[in-house]
Amino acid sequence: MEYITPFLYLLNTMAPYLMLGFLLAGLIHAYVPRKLYARYLSQPDFRSVALAALFGVPLPLCSCGVIPTAMSLRREGASKGAVASFLIATPQTGVDSIAATYSVLGLPFAVIRPVAALVTALAGGWTVNRLTRSETDGVLPTAQSCEVRRRGSRFAAALRYGFVDMIQDIGRWLVLGLLVAGLITILVPDNFFASFADKPLLNMAVVLLFSVPMYLCATGSIPVAAALMLKGLTPGAALVLLMAGPATNMASLLVIGKVLGRRTLAAYLGAIVAGAVGFGLAIDYLLPAAWFIPSGAVHAACHGQAGYSWVEIASSVVLVGLLAYALVRRFIHKNDDTNMNRQIYRVGGMSCNHCKASVERSLAQLPSVTAVAVDLAAGTVAVEGEPADADVRKAVEELGFGYKGRV
Incomplete structure (x- = not known):
């Protein structure tokens, strides 16, 4: 029961906001035309970089899913700077993770996180344009548009995307994040990081060492950050985890270097690391520490106190059911082989x-x-x-x- 309690608290705290976030994500996917993104991103100027960042911040794409989306934008004529800006902004946050961040880490984190994603995307995209302006643009061959249309209404497509496709994509990472947070709560001694509180750069360096090559989705990283903060990790270092973990992993770094070039990769990684550390230091040194205390529910989880509302329970039951359905749907294959070639x-x-x-x-x-x-x-x-x-x-x-x- 000692382990189940923190897991249940985090699940119940996040579930209502996750359900709202998944719905908003589905509506964006169904009602915002895909062509809109590429149409305004072709010029290698700051305007295209800014638009790419603004497009990317609310989109609920993880660092693996954003790669093919960004490559598609590149094929349709988006500049390297715009693509880099999109790659930086999109996986760090999204409507679903913003809602979940508010539920667990509070309003200041929920505001600073997308702002940090936007600023680092602007800096990274602008740097890419500066570094690659002497290169031949080398836009990938433009393919004819081929929007995938599903049967039924747009609203039905929005529900399918938000509550089926998205949960299938990030569900395992969300569950893993909750499990890791529970293990941290139990196994890591209280105030473990307190002895390093006067060395925030050391905290951030350790977090970067583990978060840059690993894969953490924007939503799954939230309970991990909350659990580490309760063990003494500084809020600034927690923000580094929330930024660098979702935006980077070894697979995405290799693909970006191969497709967009080493200069773009260097600017991409440099913007994320510098932005994460810069915003982290600003939180630790310039803003009140009282702003960055995990929610009361997270604290209660560590001390075995209970208290769930019916909304939280209902949301958790529905979310668990959707996660189970996504698992079954992912691994049960339909045998649709025919005599066709x-x-x-x-x-x-x-x-x-x-x-x-x-x-x-x-x-x-x-x-x-x-x-x-x-x-x-x-x-x-x-x-x-x-x-x-x-x-x-x-x-x-x-x-x-x-x-x-x-x-």
Whole structure:
């Protein structure tokens, strides 16, 4: 029971805000045209960088899902600076994680987090434009627009995206974050980081060391940050975790370096690290410490005190049900093989529904292709038709994924 209590408190505290965030995410996805993003991002100037950052901040994309989306924008003519700005701003935050941040870490963190994402995106995108202005633009070949349309109304599509696709994408990371937070609450001694409170840079360096190569989604990082703060981690170092963890991981760094170049990668990583440390130091030295105390529910979780509202309980039950459904949906495959001409390819790096949609959209544009189906769990793509293997490989690698040949 000692471990279950903090897990339940964090789940009940976050669940109502997560449900609201998933709904808002679905509405943005269904009602904001995808072409709108690329239309205003083509010029290598500060305006395109700023628009890319403003587009990216509310979008609920993780650091794996943002890669194919950004590569698609690049193919449609977005400048390198705009793409870098989008890559920095988007995974750090989103409407779902902003709501969850408010529920667990309070209003100041919920305000500062998207502001920090916006500022670092502006700095990173502007730097990329400056560093690459002498390079040939080298925009990837522009493909004809191919919006994926689902049956039914837009509102139904919004509900499907928010409460099915998104939960399938980030559900395991959210659960992992809650489990890690519970383990920290139990295993890490109280005030473990208190002895380093007078060395905030050391706190931040340790956090960066672990968060840059690892994958942490914007929402899943929240309970981890809250648990570490209760063990004495400074609020500034917690912000570093909330910024660097979701925005960077080894896979995304390799793809950015390969597709956009080393200069873009250096500016991207430098903006995130410098922005995270800068905002972290500002929190620790310039703002009142009383602003950055995790919610009373989180404190109660550490001391075994209970108190749930019916809204929290109902939201938690629905969320757990959706998580269970997403798990079943992800690993139960429909056997839809027919006598049609189908080619099966292995593709590495696909891990979410944004990856799936990007691959399906890109391959559907190849000559002779009439249907495409991605199996995320198996890492395979079924293509109906007779496309050239070289064309399939090019389309896959332009999105930043790894082509592994036919099955």
